[in-house]
Amino acid sequence: MKLKNNHIATFLLSFLLTFLCAIPSIAQTPNSTYTIEQGDWLSKISKKAYDSPHLYYRIIEGTNEKATSDASFLKINSANDIRIGQKIWIPGLPSPKNLTHVPKTDCEIRLWYNYQIVAVGVINEKWMQDGIDLETRAHKAYDLRHKARVNARFMMQDKEAVKTLQARDIKKYGNPDGPTFTYLLNKSMEGGQSQEVAYQTIIDSSSKTDTRYNADCQ
Incomplete structure (x- = not known):
């Protein structure tokens, strides 16, 4: 009888494991956790969650923010710094409702700015399809972000805050309107990266936002 019970227990355990493996993964949707599985990568998850592979940086920002207060997040x-079984946070996107009029508040301007630079990744794909070379694409991506920064600061109502940002940039980059293309290129090549990799780094960084400033407008 004991042997028979062991067979039953083994069968039930096997059935349970099979059933659990057959359960589909939790949907990859905004404002939810997700556990990395075999074959996952962040741009793929971003595509499912946001219908855009270029917003993967928001998952990085969201997960890192969670990790500051929740040890279950790394x-x-x-x-490329993800592994199977790792829990990540897929944050929601800012509401586009403020895009129906000229942005006036700091948060509205930040939202406007974010949409300008998030589009860089998509626009870069079009440039690639058009056969534009890597160096030219890097310059064009930089120009889009740089102009968005300058225009956003122009729209800010608090001119003293603008002066503070410009003073910070002069101290950090030697330029009141943020880093120059040459600065970013040299910075990227400091670690021994090739010029081609540095160009791609500039393109990638041109479509990323800063979570420190976005947090106040979520």
Whole structure:
């Protein structure tokens, strides 16, 4: 009888494991957790969650923010820094409702700015399809972000805050309107990266936002 019971227990355990493996993964949707599975990568998850592979940086930012207060989340240092079984946070996107009029408040301007630079990744794909070379695409991506920064600061109502940002940029980059293309290129090549990799880094960074400033407008 004991042997028979062991067979039954083994069968039930096997059935349970099979059933659990057959359960589909939790949907990859905004404002939810997700556990990395075999074959996952962040741009793929971003595509499912946001219908855009270029918003993967928001998953990195969201997960890293969660990791500061929840030990079950691990900080993600780069897009390739994920592993099977790791829990990540897929944050929601800012509401586009403020895009129906000229932005006036700091949060509305930040939202406007974010949409300008998030589009860089999509526009870069079009440039690639048009056969534009890597160096030219890097310059064009930089220009889009740089102009968005300058225009956003122009729209800010608090001119003293603008002066503070410009003073910070002069101290950090030697330029009141943020880093120059040459600065970013040299910075990227400091670690021994090739010029081609540095160009791609500039393109990638041109479509990323800063979670420190976005947090106040979520």
